[in-house]
Amino acid sequence: MANASGLAAERLKTGAFEHKPSGVKYSLSLEGSQLMLTYQDPKDPEIAASRKLEYFLGSGHLGLTYLYSLNDYLFESPIAYYSASQSLDMKPGLESMKQAPPALPVQAECLRCHMSAVQHSDSGTINRYRGLPFLHAGITCESCHGDTRQHLVTGGKALVVNPSKLNARLRDSVCISCHLEGDISVERAGHSALDFKAGDPISDYLAYFVYSGQGATKRGVSEVEQLSLSMCKQTSGDAMSCMSCHDPHYTPIGPREQAAFYRKKCLACHTGATFATAHHPGDPDCTGCHMKRTGAENIPHVAWTDHRILKYPEAPIATANPSSGDALVPVFSPGTTRRDVALAYYNALLEGNFALEPKAYEGLEAIKPELSGDKNALAALGILSEERGDYKQAQELFQEVLKLDPRNLIAISNLGTLLAKSGDLQGAIALWRPAFERNEDVAGLAKNLAQVECIAGDTAAARATLQKTLQYSPGLRDVRQMLTHLPACATQKQ
Ligand code: HEC
Ligand code: HEC
Ligand code: HEC
Ligand code: HEC
Ligand code: HEC
Ligand code: HEC
Missing domain, CATH: 1.25.40.10 (Tetratricopeptide repeat domain)
Incomplete structure (x- = not known):
């Protein structure tokens, strides 16, 4: 995980290509030791740009993307490197652009799982940082152990957080904070996910939701969700965690070492006297049969390894069909309120699920008196009111938001x-x-x-x-x- 991001100079991918639908020519090249992104539209000399790439993001298993800043605004490169084809191409979503791409703002929320000590952008901005956007590239010790400065200034007396010594909810929160997305997530009133620290319950910061209807999920499903469905986890309860199989400080490399590493973890629980010797004695790789790789390896943010740990592995699950109009239900989120549910529908609406507009509007309208001080909910209701033509209420709500956050x-x-x-x-x-x-x-x-x-x-x-x-x-x-x-x-x- 330490390699989840870093300085662009550490991952130099160069090359050039012409993007057919737009005719725009792109290249990544070195100027001295500086990696540069340049693009130009041969039809119009004014449409050209040259950017110094500063950081990479992605361990390179699937690929890499780069970040640059211009006048303190942070952006993602419109082109990315893909490991499967070992080549450069447009970032997902830009494949069919008919013109040179707009600048892609990078929000802190995008960085928080790939970098460490991610900072809030300047007040009132989407992606402007007059200081550093994050203090460390990659996932550092602090991401899982909390603030180690505390440990140092007290001469080692103030204990750094040890996830495995926390209660189950706080322990699981550490991994969930970066390994769960759900279909929709909502920041809890008055909280930003950026402020989560190991040792806190993640549910104070985020409420996660999934579409309840079977097949309604548009995305792949995470390791966290899958594991919760496994017989191992359902029977073991809190005694089982991600750490039952993973050592966050060590990743086994190569098929033989992996097989031996995970087999040992399985057998820590599957201890029947003759089990290990009698059950498929010719094949030591438990996970090869019970935790197969799914077909989702080309999609970021999707589990590749089937964490349902099935007795009889079934068809891949990462390719469920999209559908709309379904109910959103909270997962791994105790304490979810009506406000969170209404905002989940609102966020789904922003993602294009228009059928959910009434649930968002009516949900927020019903609790309007409780929303004072809650700028995200007030702004959402303002926009929904505006869309419905209630300009008076919209105006009042936006003014209320500006009183809280000018x-x-x-x-x-x-x-x-x-x-x-x-x-x-x-x-x-x-x-x-x-x-x-x-x-x-x-x-x-x-x-x-x-x-x-x-x-x-x-x-x-x-x-x-x-x-x-x-x-x-x-x-x-x-x-x-x-x-x-x-x-x-x-x-x-x-
Ligand atoms: C992805 C999360 C994660 C990261 C990153 C991480 N650790 Fe850990 N660390 C853990 C977990 C979980 C445990 C408990 C392991 C267990 O008991 O199975 C642990 C245990 C430890 C322990 C043993 C603590 C004790 O009280 O026994 C030390 C020391 C430690 N980590 C140091 C570090 C250092 C130094 C770094 C940075 C180089 C680091 N860790 C990065 C998750 C992490
Ligand atoms: C700050 C965010 C963050 C936290 C906290 C975190 N992870 Fe990760 N983890 C990542 C990212 C990002 C990657 C993927 C790196 C890449 O491929 O770009 C990753 C990769 C992994 C991998 C696969 C590759 C590897 O490096 O072994 C495992 C397994 C994993 N994490 C387990 C855990 C567990 C268990 C915990 C809780 C103790 C945890 N992670 C906490 C962000 C995080
Ligand atoms: C924390 C303890 C624990 C760990 C670690 C664990 N399991 Fe389990 N597993 C259980 C329990 C408990 C059950 C349910 C009772 C039983 O079948 O023993 C179970 C059930 C199963 C089942 C039956 C599932 C079904 O649908 O009937 C399989 C297969 C399985 N485990 C495989 C594995 C494999 C493979 C590993 C290692 C990758 C593993 N388990 C690791 C505790 C664990
Ligand atoms: C029963 C054992 C087991 C448990 C428990 C477990 N994992 Fe895994 N996990 C694996 C195996 C096996 C792999 C595949 C490793 C490989 O191929 O290198 C894996 C791979 C991963 C990866 C790499 C991406 C992927 O899907 O292949 C991530 C990330 C990950 N696990 C996160 C987690 C998190 C988060 C938890 C806790 C919710 C967790 N795992 C619990 C066994 C487990
Ligand atoms: C070659 C594939 C293969 C390997 C390797 C394998 N299993 Fe299985 N396992 C199966 C199949 C098939 C079943 C269901 C039929 C049966 O019970 O034998 C099963 C059943 C199980 C069950 C459920 C037992 C029950 O009574 O319902 C558990 C638990 C389990 N395996 C754990 C493991 C563990 C742990 C390992 C590694 C030590 C492992 N398996 C290795 C194929 C495999
Ligand atoms: C909730 C945490 C989280 C957020 C937010 C997040 N990611 Fe990720 N990302 C991960 C994890 C964990 C992985 C590792 C693979 C996995 O688990 O599916 C990953 C993998 C990736 C990869 C593939 C890297 C590889 O290993 O080849 C890319 C590229 C990526 N993310 C880009 C982004 C971008 C761009 C954003 C912002 C728009 C973003 N991510 C936001 C957690 C996150």
């Missing part, structure tokens, strides 16, 4: 739209301009701001806004078009 980008973006719609252009500009100064890379915000600036008669400001955001995403056609049509907008006003 730089809240969601509230600022949406409240500005409501103001602009009602004709209060200066009000919208006053909200959006400072937010854009903190989030120059957010093209949507730039377009809204430029539009209003232009209609208000300030074409120069509108031009500056659009040009600024193009620094980050030179390929955005709609922004370029707006820029060329700016003079027309000023006359549109009358």
